[in-house]
Amino acid sequence: MLPWRGELAGRLDEHVIESAMLRDNPLGDPHERPLWVYVPPGYEETDERYPAVYVIQGYAGHVTMWANRTPFRQPFVETADLTFARDGAPPCVVVYVDAWTAYGGSQFVDSVGTGRYHSYLCDEVVPFVDARYRTIADRESRAISGKSSGGFGALITPMLRPDLFGALASHAGDTLYEHCYLNEFAQCARYLREYDGDVFRWWQDFRSRVAFTKECDMSLTMVLGCSAAFSPDPDGTPRLPFDPVSGVLRPQEWERWLDWDPVRMVDRYADALQSLRAVWLDAGTKDEWFLDLGATAFRDGLLRIGLPESASTSSSPKARTWPSNTAIRRRWPGSRTDWPAEELVTSGEGRAAPRGRGPTTRRC
């Protein structure tokens, strides 16, 4: 493997999608978005239709980052390609979606603070792909997958739109908010001392210099962006869910965040979850935001609403921060997704796919 380029066995098309949903979004972000669609080897030689897996990114990701090269590792796109070309996974169309905002991310929800990223994904990107590619255009053959904030998006999107997505894979998805976010809030309150408790003064500073040169930058970016997504004021201004001086929770705003906590959404969306063909969860054992506990809590929720357990313990090669995993899978005979998702839904940018997961059934 040469470090500076890789050939694909399949084909990657780089589109620009013009989104009506994102036009005039509150942050003034572009409504023309990059969209990458991959077709597996053999696609061009047949007229078969294929399942589709939508891949979304972690906080601050934008789609061109999938092309980043790092030493000793393959970009995700190439690893996914090998899954089909070498590892015998059932062929799929893979769709790389961009949901970047000026704050770094959108959490894949519709919000007056950031824009209609959920609708854009469901009502624009999906039809765009189905119109241009030979996908099997039904929920049974459409999966969504992501890591971190993308893992959150992969959890909530099928809950909200079970008509579109029949399977999901969430790798270290944001969940169990009292553990994944509260510590950040406390840190942010401290960071904001330098800015008199005014997150917008920090934002102004952040935008005026080289990004991520201060220790506070990462936490504040994420908390500001999630506030824009989860608890904006009616005019779209992000409102922090805590007092920026004392760190005391603001109950109303915090409640709006909790409404988006997948662990707390399980019962509200039980029907949707029960209808899923397959769920894959992992988060290692020592995720820095305790997302391993979140995955456990979400799995407990699935079991509570009656999904059968099919846990497999595998050591995940994903990353240092989540070295082992907590997994639940559901399978039905004749699945047409055939769990390509399993093969694709890996941890993220520039990391290789997990391997050695149990048997997969070929598409029939």
Added chain:
Amino acid sequence: MLPWRGELAGRLDEHVIESAMLRDNPLGDPHERPLWVYVPPGYEETDERYPAVYVIQGYAGHVTMWANRTPFRQPFVETADLTFARDGAPPCVVVYVDAWTAYGGSQFVDSVGTGRYHSYLCDEVVPFVDARYRTIADRESRAISGKSSGGFGALITPMLRPDLFGALASHAGDTLYEHCYLNEFAQCARYLREYDGDVFRWWQDFRSRVAFTKECDMSLTMVLGCSAAFSPDPDGTPRLPFDPVSGVLRPQEWERWLDWDPVRMVDRYADALQSLRAVWLDAGTKDEWFLDLGATAFRDGLLRIGLPESASTSSSPKARTWPSNTAIRRRWPGSRTDWPAEELVTSGEGRAAPRGRGPTTRRC
């Protein structure tokens, strides 16, 4: 200053108090307790009466630890002595109270999980001292002070018994529980994986080996002891306020903890707090349990119920983890406590007293 001994200008009496309240306590801990009482220089030459400052300890402290010697530092008892002998503080009787339990601490509350440590302090130790020493035996001249869990005890004791205590000093007192405890809970859920989620299996292991040789020991000790204090079952068994596997909060138990969060107690005990002569709070800026935020939140509560602000910013020499402070004081003319508490209420074991705090009025 020689490292291996120090002479006192005053006198330290080492008593053993036989406590009826602690007899047959649930943990089988001794009901005979060490109690140290200090009288300042001059006490023996006069027949004056003196204010009294009660000093309580952080988690896992027991009273004999006040005698520990460390390099380049004075034990607390000697530093306090110097306050009177050299620094001209108004003379006080200082009472060193032991509230240790088999779990390390009692949080200074009455609990079926640990014993009646609040009552023991208020209804046994105070009368014991007043009977044997020339104290001014009224609330106006009685203060309480402590650090960490002792800082928590110093906050709640006067709220519960304003008839006994008229002033308090809390140094990095446990408060604002969503920030000071939740991160510990998440860590504990991870630590308990090694013990199949059973905290009592860890406890058995902990008791069978040299203590604090595992990374998990400190957090689990504290969380178990606080569960015994705050959320015991009716039979006294400590019940964790979170699911030990997923870390999900158990709402009922967590609510019992929150009932003891000083920030949340402010409104319930507004009358008691308003009646206090003096309140001293500090917690630095980077306490590992975010007690700096807790102190800020508690101060905000005091202001909300109408205490006048008299903040002073001082750089606290206490310890690396709480280098600066957030302080509020209330003073009234003619105070007979005269803020000896200020001079005594320092960070704890083996650390020197803060200095350079503003003017103090001599006892008249």
Added chain:
Amino acid sequence: MLPWRGELAGRLDEHVIESAMLRDNPLGDPHERPLWVYVPPGYEETDERYPAVYVIQGYAGHVTMWANRTPFRQPFVETADLTFARDGAPPCVVVYVDAWTAYGGSQFVDSVGTGRYHSYLCDEVVPFVDARYRTIADRESRAISGKSSGGFGALITPMLRPDLFGALASHAGDTLYEHCYLNEFAQCARYLREYDGDVFRWWQDFRSRVAFTKECDMSLTMVLGCSAAFSPDPDGTPRLPFDPVSGVLRPQEWERWLDWDPVRMVDRYADALQSLRAVWLDAGTKDEWFLDLGATAFRDGLLRIGLPESASTSSSPKARTWPSNTAIRRRWPGSRTDWPAEELVTSGEGRAAPRGRGPTTRRC
């Protein structure tokens, strides 16, 4: 600025250079290498000749990584372009050199362990560029710049070939080896316990799985690669400069490393260094390999051999780990390099250029 692409005012040419020097290199790495050459705006409209700045990378870098995109930051190539297009820097040709090896890096030296990367840079890349671009093909107008291992390369290359390079900029360049490397060696001895003290067993493991999923990977990669560069056996096998079980230094191998310590090379290469037109050093104040001390020690060496001090203190926007700097510059009237190097020689991949450095003289 859009996150997913940037337009250049100048032009970037992506070449492949076929290197005779690297053919049949010991690691079997490609001898066809990517080489990027940038020409500034205006280049195409004139027939002027331009100074050239060679930019080399840190450990494990390969040239295509310059194109990586990260959130809220510009790739280096675009930042450098702005320097000319917007900031008025004197126009330069910028050459992006690839010196990657199977171990991650070459340290830009000729070695039987890795290959002839120094000669490739000096005797192949430089002539390749001068033959194809309107450079001012003399040492007075040729600078070299890099960060970390690239900062090391930028220090030693002009020492060895003052006939080719007349200026250098080293950002956190590897130097003062007793501080930058010894701690790594001790860590590596510990890491190798898992591999019975056999670095090649680790290497085999590393190559068989997703890279950088173990804590040990980064240190061992670097130490193995530097051993290949600095202390290979005659047959090219890397030989560690320490006993892999006890960490005890192997004096002979360690001496070979020290021969490449820029701090120790100063006196040997005093003539070359004295002949330089300009030297730029920075390394912040808290570099994780103590390269701030290294920069200070190297500067002390320059002063000792008689270079005039022209220190400027600037706060470097580079990265958290090296927030301020230690700089020395030399300038002579009529410099034809005109310190474009200053404007280009920034910290590295995907980071923006420092700004606000003092006056620059335009090329005449």
Added chain:
Amino acid sequence: MLPWRGELAGRLDEHVIESAMLRDNPLGDPHERPLWVYVPPGYEETDERYPAVYVIQGYAGHVTMWANRTPFRQPFVETADLTFARDGAPPCVVVYVDAWTAYGGSQFVDSVGTGRYHSYLCDEVVPFVDARYRTIADRESRAISGKSSGGFGALITPMLRPDLFGALASHAGDTLYEHCYLNEFAQCARYLREYDGDVFRWWQDFRSRVAFTKECDMSLTMVLGCSAAFSPDPDGTPRLPFDPVSGVLRPQEWERWLDWDPVRMVDRYADALQSLRAVWLDAGTKDEWFLDLGATAFRDGLLRIGLPESASTSSSPKARTWPSNTAIRRRWPGSRTDWPAEELVTSGEGRAAPRGRGPTTRRC
């Protein structure tokens, strides 16, 4: 076990020894020193003679610290007592020696910078004990033991005075100086920026405030004290072995330190080491000063000069930082020390003795 006191089965005598060697020492430290001597149960009922184990402390230790009480742990003196009273160890006299200085420690050497602590131990303390207690007053029955700096003292004292000491136990003893000290030096150079590179300005500051409230205090104390011990100027002024601005080693001073590196002393003192009856080494696996590597290197040295290996792997209950060990023991039939040292030579202040070490032969 009550936390606030423990009864001894044996007897602890607290002496003050008036040292001629320490009179007029360069730091003006007291020449009257506390000396604690413990006699095991049964001592008073017989007229037998006993082996003696001398116990010395880590950096900044003074003898009264042995009495410190910590939660859930026994003080060392009580643990050692149990070894005889409960665990059936062969009875010994145990001698607790004070070698504190104004800089925190003496490294147990004779130095114009600190005083004659080596001679005081060997020529005053030993005779003092032998004159007053029924010891077996020969080298075969005299051992020395310590942790950290005390572990260093336990290594060098028998090398220098094999006529006095026939056995040693070193727990995480300072050794392999390039790994245990160099990182400290680099840190110290950074710390001293705040003091313009002047360690005495720091010292002045340190003495004027509460100790150990700044991050730099611990490293600077130790490095200053070791400089006083190892590399004082002729007038006794400590001289740092590195340039305090750049961190560059000062070869002459550094050489004086290396002369005291036990790893480097092995060959010079081979005869003394070969004559020892017993050597115990341990240092865990992740000591913060890499003393685990030091212990390995020292053991390698012992093997090189011909001591037989008798390694035992035991998991040490000592402390988080050194959880397992690297041990070598030598035993001869009829040893009269009978390895009480094994039972006593534990890691330090307030920590329980290791257990489960192999068979011990009773004194005969």
